[in-house]
Amino acid sequence: MNLLQTKIAYLKGVGPKKAEILQKELGVSTYQDMLNQFPFRYIDRSQIQKAAYINDESVYYQLVGTISNIKMIGAPRATRATGVFTDDSGSIEVVWFRGLKWLKNRFKPGVKYVLFGKASEFNHNYNFVHPEIEEYDPKDPLIGEGLQGVYNTTEKMKDHGLGTRTIAKLQKLILQQVYEYIPETLPKALIEENQLIPRRYAYYEIHLPANNIEIQQATRRLKYEEHFFFQLKMLRNKMHREQAIKGHVFNVVGDYFNGFYKNHLPFPLTNAQKRVAQKRVIKEIRKDLGSGHQMNRLLQGDVGSGKTIVALMVMLLALDNGFQACLMAPTEILATQHFATLQEQLKDMDINFALLTGSTKIAERKKIYAGLADGTMQIVVGTHALIESKVVFKNLGLAIIDEQHRFGVEQRAKFYEKTDIPPHTLVMTATPIPRTLAMTQYGDLDVSKIDELPPGRKPVQTYHVYNDDRYRIMMFMKQQIALGRQIYVVYPCIKESENTDMIALQEGYEALLHDFPEPQYKLCVCHGRLSAEDKDFEMQRFINRNAQIMVATTVIEVGVNIPNATVMIIENANRFGLSQLHQLRGRVGRGADQSYCILVTDHKLTADGKTRMKTMCSTNDGFEIAEVDLELRGPGETGGTRQSGQIEMLIGDLQKDGALIPQVREAAIKLLADDPKLIKPENRMLREHYKELFAQTFDWSQIG
Ligand code: ADP
Ligand code: MG
Numbered sequence: 001m002n003l004l005q006t007k008i009a010y011l012k013g014v015g016p017k018k019a020e021i022l023q024k025e026l027g028v029s030t031y032q033d034m035l036n037q038f039p040f041r042y043i044d045r046s047q048i049q050k051a052a053y054i055n056d057e058s059v060y061y062q063l064v065g066t067i068s069n070i071k072m073i074g075a076p077r078a079t080r081a082t083g084v085f086t087d088d089s090g091s092i093e094v095v096w097f098r099g100l101k102w103l104k105n106r107f108k109p110g111v112k113y114v115l116f117g118k119a120s121e122f123n124h125n126y127n128f129v130h131p132e133i134e135e136y137d138p139k140d141p142l143i144g145e146g147l148q149g150v151y152n153t154t155e156k157m158k159d160h161g162l163g164t165r166t167i168a169k170l171q172k173l174i175l176q177q178v179y180e181y182i183p184e185t186l187p188k189a190l191i192e193e194n195q196l197i198p199r200r201y202a203y204y205e206i207h208l209p210a211n212n213i214e215i216q217q218a219t220r221r222l223k224y225e226e227h228f229f230f231q232l233k234m235l236r237n238k239m240h241r242e243q244a245i246k247g248h249v250f251n252v253v254g255d256y257f258n259g260f261y262k263n264h265l266p267f268p269l270t271n272a273q274k275r276v277a278q279k280r281v282i283k284e285i286r287k288d289l290g291s292g293h294q295m296n297r298l299l300q301g302d303v304g305s306g307k308t309i310v311a312l313m314v315m316l317l318a319l320d321n322g323f324q325a326c327l328m329a330p331t332e333i334l335a336t337q338h339f340a341t342l343q344e345q346l347k348d349m350d351i352n353f354a355l356l357t358g359s360t361k362i363a364e365r366k367k368i369y370a371g372l373a374d375g376t377m378q379i380v381v382g383t384h385a386l387i388e389s390k391v392v393f394k395n396l397g398l399a400i401i402d403e404q405h406r407f408g409v410e411q412r413a414k415f416y417e418k419t420d421i422p423p424h425t426l427v428m429t430a431t432p433i434p435r436t437l438a439m440t441q442y443g444d445l446d447v448s449k450i451d452e453l454p455p456g457r458k459p460v461q462t463y464h465v466y467n468d469d470r471y472r473i474m475m476f477m478k479q480q481i482a483l484g485r486q487i488y489v490v491y492p493c494i495k496e497s498e499n500t501d502m503i504a505l506q507e508g509y510e511a512l513l514h515d516f517p518e519p520q521y522k523l524c525v526c527h528g529r530l531s532a533e534d535k536d537f538e539m540q541r542f543i544n545r546n547a548q549i550m551v552a553t554t555v556i557e558v559g560v561n562i563p564n565a566t567v568m569i570i571e572n573a574n575r576f577g578l579s580q581l582h583q584l585r586g587r588v589g590r591g592a593d594q595s596y597c598i599l600v601t602d603h604k605l606t607a608d609g610k611t612r613m614k615t616m617c618s619t620n621d622g623f624e625i626a627e628v629d630l631e632l633r634g635p636g637e638t639g640g641t642r643q644s645g646q647i648e649m650l651i652g653d654l655q656k657d658g659a660l661i662p663q664v665r666e667a668a669i670k671l672l673a674d675d676p677k678l679i680k681p682e683n684r685m686l687r688e689h690y691k692e693l694f695a696q697t698f699d700w701s702q703i704g
Contacts, residue, residue: 003181004032012173018160025154031174035182036650037167038206038222039149042215046146052090054119054126060150061128063087063115064136067107072100083107085115085128092119093127099159112136116165132163147209171207179204185689186225187682190667196221219651220660226652227661229693231668239676246421247294248397254320257313259349266309266345272452273306277313295424301450302622303430303586304457308341308561310450311400314426319351319378323397323423327381332357332532333539334402337561339381356382356391359532399423430586431579431626459620460589462597464573464613473569473598474515480567481521481548485593487567490584492575493527493553501553502529508571509551516549526552554580563591573599573616574609578629581616608632 008028009019022028026037043060051063065087072078081096081103094115096103107113117131151167182200184191191198197205197217202225205218269277276299301307315325329335339355346353354368354377371377375394380386465473477487489512491505509525516523524538524547542550543562550565554576568588573581581599589595599613615628654661671683678687 003178004030004035006031006178008034011170013166013170018162021157021160021162025157026152031178034170034174035178035203035207037151037171038651039151039168041150042147042209043150044146045148050089051085051087051092054092057119057121057126060116060118063092064112065091065115066110067094067113067133068109070103070107085113093125094131094133095127095129097130107133116163130158132158132165134165146211147215149207149209168207175204175207183685183689185685186228187671187686189682190228190671194224194663194667196224199225222651223653223657223660224664226649227657227664228668229690230649230652231661231665232672232690233694235665235668235672236676239672241296242293245294247292247424248321248323248421249292250317250321250323250397250424252320253317256316256319256349256351260313260316260346264345264348267454269309270306270450270452270454272301272450273310276448276450277310294422295426295446297424297426297446297448299426299428299448299450301428301430302453303583304453304590305430305450306454307402307428307430307450308338309345311402311426311428312342312345315379315398315400318398318424321397323395324372324375324377324393325379325398325400326386326393326396327379327400327402328386329381329383329402332359332383333535333560335381335383336536338402341561342379342381351379352377353379353381356380356385357532358383358385360385396423398426400426400428402428430583430622456592457589458592458594460568460585460595460597462585462599462617462620464599464601464617467600467602469600473600476596476598477516477549477567477569480596481516483593484564485567486542486545486547486562486565487549487569488565488584488587489549489551489569489571491551491553491571502527504572505551505553512549512551521549522547523549523551526550528553554584560587561590562587564593566591566593566595568595568597569600570598571600573613574601574605576612578612578615578625578632581612582622582625585616585620 007019008014008022008030009016011031011034014022019029022034026033028034028037043062045062047062048064049061051065054061063085065085067083067085069082069084071082073080073082078100079097081100083094083096083103084091085094112135113133114136115128115131115133117128119126120129148168149164149171151164153162153164153167157163179200182203184199186196186199190196196202199221202218202221205214206222209215209218299307299310311327315327318325327335327338329338335355335357339353342353352371354364354371356365356368360368360382368377368380369390369392372380373392373394385391480487489508491501491508493501493505505525505527509523512523522541524541526535526538526542530538538547538550539560541547542565545564566588568585570576570581570584576584585597588597597616599616601609601613605613611628611632615625619625674680675683678690
């Protein structure tokens, strides 16, 4: 039995109750899990500060002194308690809001305690709110030992005596027991070449560093390792896909594709579209995929760059080769719109296609199911209704997924269960992928880019205005409507379930009704609480130009294409992330007219908020915006919504380790070239660790 897999409950000072909390709050259940909780910063515990000199809210203090004067405040039931912490320099107030009952007998007069925590300023006085306090033991292993890690903790953990100081002690205890049993996972040659320290040193030094140099070398080693295994995984997935997973052979460019290209193309393709549709897709499918590999391609193109037509042409290619194709969109509105585009662009061609969403009527649905099963239905467009198990394809050859960041990885994988040979997959996204992410999150995909907008587009002009400038905004809206244009007004509804958000939208809507009265003006409204039918109805009124103003939540964020809409007003814009703002702005600027995006906020903005507004006003370049977004938010959140299958790293940081990642990737490529199956004796530990790491995870090799 591996000592590192010992349950944390067995560690001295933990026990079942604390173990349960650690599991719930941090997902820690074994010694190894605990060791993988790395400090996020360090403090110098060798120093004991003085109460009289506390003057900074941003640092941790360690004091030694006595506690007296515990007072309960609030009657009849106390809501707060205060106490006085005194050392030889003076005293400072301590405040508690929880666990009050228990406080009364907690501190013994005259006994010395160690207080540890951050100070808060209150009315020019400093105090400590819920600091960690324990009896002072001059032989305490954590005092006087140089640097001590500060760990992630939660309120609940602290309530149960699991503050950062305790965690640090537990780490030390574990290390004392298992240090010798921490295995090396990287091959010797790699360690030497990259001047990494041994793994067990790294674990020791990250938790109990003697100095900053130790922190640095431990961090580097652990980051290297984490990125290395991740790269190995990505690369092996790719290898596996290329070698083991069979792909349908598309080797015909036939009448569907050529007929459309010659006779029905609605506009000349941009060079970028041509490159993707003709060179990449046709040539590469013929070359690579003609030989029987599965395509797993990411099609990246900024909002409005014209990904839809490319999708359409690739689908025609599938049809030319006797296969069915499907196009999945994240929302009903978007699926409907794609369907309408197909209806328009394929109207003179003899192709059988249908729309399948959650609100497709049963009779219609049955017909579609039957057509897909017997192969007479050639193309189906829809929402996630497409991946329900009831949907059976005769021979699905291609699955296109639009606006990929809205779908979880598992959902995509469902397509693979539908056929023996997985369909070629094209994932379309408007979210630009910064360089390091391209090597990691998407490291096993092939990427095509549409890096050019259709001709005649004027860049959207973006302005940031304040709430109190309503009159000017209104006059501007009237002027645009007089020119025949349409306007979106978007409210943040981060969770459609939140009432305050709905109230803001409702109030905004009513104010607009007042400023833009019928019959001269017509408004429509669209949000997540409407039924799918009502949403469609409202959306349709806007598409048909029966309404000039669409008041909406972010339900309109993705993909909606209404070229006559030229103004995007975003209320409370500071509540949106950059990539979401960019997506929203992408709803305008789709026709030949000058378009505008107006970001409305109040005067109070965070530093982050200011950066976001400034970035939006200064560039239309999705790539640049994605880079800033990554800087502000970190990679976990780029792409808007939380995404399942997102990589969670323990210590590696996709944003900050930009210099390390290419290096690691190269090393991983080299190792795999030498030992693709990881069976050489010198890679034994590496293989073991690899298996352990990825045993439970979903099989990524199947998906894009
Ligand atoms: P996105 O990449 O955001 O999905 P769409 O495919 O919806 O973009 O295209 C945006 C708009 O640009 C649509 O109205 C589409 O008809 C138009 N469009 C696409 N390609 C071209 C082109 N080559 N020339 C002119 N208009 C185009
Ligand atoms: Mg689109």
